[in-house]
Amino acid sequence: MLIVQKYGGTSVGSIDKIQAVANKVAACRAQGNQVVVVVSAMSGVTNNLTAMAFELQKEPSPREMDMLLSTGEQTTIALLSMALQSIGCPARSYTGGQVRILTDSAHTKARIQDIDEEKILNDLDQGEVVVVAGFQGVDEKGNITTLGRGGSDTTAVALAAALKADECQIYTDVDGVYTTDPRVVENARRLDRITFEEMLEMASLGAKVLQIRSVEFASKYNVPLRVLSSFEDGPGTLIGSEDESMMEMPLISGIAFTRDEAKLSVVGVPDVPGMAYKVFGPISDANIEVDVIVQNIGADNTNDITFTVQKKDADAASKLLESIANDMGARGIEVDDKVSKVSLVGVGMRSHAGIASRMFEALSQESINIQLITTSEIKISVIIEEKLLESAVRALHVAFELDQQSE
Amino acid sequence: MLIVQKYGGTSVGSIDKIQAVANKVAACRAQGNQVVVVVSAMSGVTNNLTAMAFELQKEPSPREMDMLLSTGEQTTIALLSMALQSIGCPARSYTGGQVRILTDSAHTKARIQDIDEEKILNDLDQGEVVVVAGFQGVDEKGNITTLGRGGSDTTAVALAAALKADECQIYTDVDGVYTTDPRVVENARRLDRITFEEMLEMASLGAKVLQIRSVEFASKYNVPLRVLSSFEDGPGTLIGSEDESMMEMPLISGIAFTRDEAKLSVVGVPDVPGMAYKVFGPISDANIEVDVIVQNIGADNTNDITFTVQKKDADAASKLLESIANDMGARGIEVDDKVSKVSLVGVGMRSHAGIASRMFEALSQESINIQLITTSEIKISVIIEEKLLESAVRALHVAFELDQQSE
Numbered sequence A, B: 001m002l003i004v005q006k007y008g009g010t011s012v013g014s015i016d017k018i019q020a021v022a023n024k025v026a027a028c029r030a031q032g033n034q035v036v037v038v039v040s041a042m043s044g045v046t047n048n049l050t051a052m053a054f055e056l057q058k059e060p061s062p063r064e065m066d067m068l069l070s071t072g073e074q075t076t077i078a079l080l081s082m083a084l085q086s087i088g089c090p091a092r093s094y095t096g097g098q099v100r101i102l103t104d105s106a107h108t109k110a111r112i113q114d115i116d117e118e119k120i121l122n123d124l125d126q127g128e129v130v131v132v133a134g135f136q137g138v139d140e141k142g143n144i145t146t147l148g149r150g151g152s153d154t155t156a157v158a159l160a161a162a163l164k165a166d167e168c169q170i171y172t173d174v175d176g177v178y179t180t181d182p183r184v185v186e187n188a189r190r191l192d193r194i195t196f197e198e199m200l201e202m203a204s205l206g207a208k209v210l211q212i213r214s215v216e217f218a219s220k221y222n223v224p225l226r227v228l229s230s231f232e233d234g235p236g237t238l239i240g241s242e243d244e245s246m247m248e249m250p251l252i253s254g255i256a257f258t259r260d261e262a263k264l265s266v267v268g269v270p271d272v273p274g275m276a277y278k279v280f281g282p283i284s285d286a287n288i289e290v291d292v293i294v295q296n297i298g299a300d301n302t303n304d305i306t307f308t309v310q311k312k313d314a315d316a317a318s319k320l321l322e323s324i325a326n327d328m329g330a331r332g333i334e335v336d337d338k339v340s341k342v343s344l345v346g347v348g349m350r351s352h353a354g355i356a357s358r359m360f361e362a363l364s365q366e367s368i369n370i371q372l373i374t375t376s377e378i379k380i381s382v383i384i385e386e387k388l389l390e391s392a393v394r395a396l397h398v399a400f401e402l403d404q405q406s407e
Helices: A015-030 A045-056 A062-086 A118-125 A151-162 A196-204 A212-221 A275-285 A311-328 A347-351 A355-365 A386-399 B015-030 B045-056 B062-086 B118-125 B151-162 B196-204 B212-221 B275-285 B311-328 B347-351 B355-365 B386-399
Strands: A002-007 A034-039 A091-094 A101-103 A112-115 A129-133 A136-138 A144-146 A167-172 A193-195 A225-229 A237-240 A254-270 A290-297 A302-310 A332-345 A370-376 A379-385 B002-007 B034-039 B091-094 B101-103 B112-115 B129-133 B136-138 B144-146 B167-172 B193-195 B225-229 B237-240 B254-270 B290-297 B302-310 B332-345 B370-376 B379-385
Touching (some): A002 A151, A015 A034, A015 A062, A015 B045, A034 A062, A034 A118, A034 A151, A045 A062, A062 A129, A112 A151, A136 A151, A151 A212, A196 A254, A196 A332, A254 A275, A275 A302, A355 A370, A379 A386, B002 B015, B002 B151, B015 B034, B091 B118, B118 B129, B136 B151, B151 B212, B196 B237, B196 B254, B254 B386, B332 B386, B355 B370
Parallel strands (some): A167 A225, B002 B034, B101 B136, B193 B237
Antiparallel strands (some): A136 A144, A332 A379, A370 A379, B136 B144, B254 B332, B370 B379
């Protein structure tokens, strides 16, 4: 098998940890696999470099930031290659530029356009482990670029796609994806597999195991992703396409939730075109991210438009909304900054009626009042009172039997 | 003027110092110059990286060492560019690879073969300061290489040669080249200028202001070098070719000296061919560096072969020599590990008789016994008793009026 492994900053945060990673990599190769390893900067390094930059300049040039930060991963690849060689495992390191991870020129948030896989494949054929710096690339003019947040995951997935790898393994500090947060539900269960779509819904809803961007990327190129622990052995969770294994998928894969939301409503909005834009234009211009949007029919031929934002943005949003509501001839606004969102996620719900009613029933049995409901193909979300979040998650976990392995 | 400036590790050893360097660079540009800056890693960084490497591997792979160490200079170029931009001076950083400082593949001690000056000249024409990472390059396959000791000086001189710069300024912690060590002779004088040849003799004899390799390189391509202080203002010392200014050159430029030498002699060596090789073959095989070599006619058709080594090598050399002397049928060996070397250096002595006798006279007036004498075109060296070194240097400094500016 050709396997791309990715280790993040905490997994390579010291010389000892780099040696531990080398042992894992060498073991994988000893099983007859070809291995490409993508690594991040040692934890703390990027922050130190960034701090120095900000001492010099309030808004450091993005090109120079990329020049600066890319040294972090370059340090790790050299050290990991040495660690591998010291245990008799042939290895060779490459910067992003050296294996020509070609990106656009959007410094600090560049997007990968192409990868030259030939050098890597040659080295693999000669039995070498190839160690590639994550997070970085070069643009057409040879400037060093970085990929922005979660960039090393993206590098790993892009390499796996370019090399047609059998699996892209993301090593992290958790041992897989869980049905929900184990800190809330004690018997939350590690999932053996989950689809890309479900993972996207889980991730964007707060189960932050993988960067959304790398999941999207893996989904687009159909690269099987596996989330594993750097620190203990175990099979992790495989994230793949639905068609491979649909028959075995349970109805519901997991329960995601988000704390610290605020709910804002404009009530009594005249039922004429353009009202939604009048609300969300100014909100978006103020760089306030909106999560859920629900529009409902209100009384007297008016509508109620409700949405949620992060709690920290509630004040700014409500101030904007007051003048907006006035202009629109709306009756008024309502703000509640003590709400949470709970979501059921599962590709299975697409073909099964009754998931929603089972969800609502479970919540009603706990006397949890549902304030808003939104649905997508594979997700149902409800907004509830903040303090009821944990009991809602626990009730749903039981109701959908998530603690039990599906048959 | 097009000026290449080079700042070493201590000159860029902190954020404050980087800001000070930025001010110097910007001032030079504000005077209407085009400026290329070459920087080393911040002091301490290279040692830290090296220490990590040795924790992982006893003999780290040279390729991976270069990958690792080259991050040090890359960090500095980004930070210096930010510092320049923050004071309104447009700047752009480049790694060695990005301006294609092409080297051979001798990792950790690569030699520069070519530089692509086009990118730099373009940036200069657009008013940018170009900041280049010292010490590093790439080989034909795109592997990162480093140039070994003094590499940043070499980068600066090579860039100056490729760009046909008017001057290559090496900023260091001294404000120029002195007639001799000011710690020995209080009124030692900073030289306004000195020739490449003199500088080479001075440097190799212990006045370690510049790396020999960069002086050779500058001499080969006739790049005027200027040694200046990073920390105070001043004209420094210009190192150039002889023909430019020969008329103004004094007879003697300076007095160099080396402490901690040991003198070894094989006495009564039969006067037949091959004897010198029999002595120095084994010494060289043992990696012992020999400094001065003198062969003299001894008594009874035999020769005396005398040479000096560093004091730390005296024991090893004398042990080797004992068996060698025996094999050769020599009368015996003599070892004195309490000697020093004092050298007069000056292109002027080539055309003037009498320098040697004036030197010997001055030493004799101080009752300093001369043990060995060697001469080259622009240098006379004597080996004397170690404890007399300082009085010899002082006597010569007075005798040749080195404290007085030459007319």
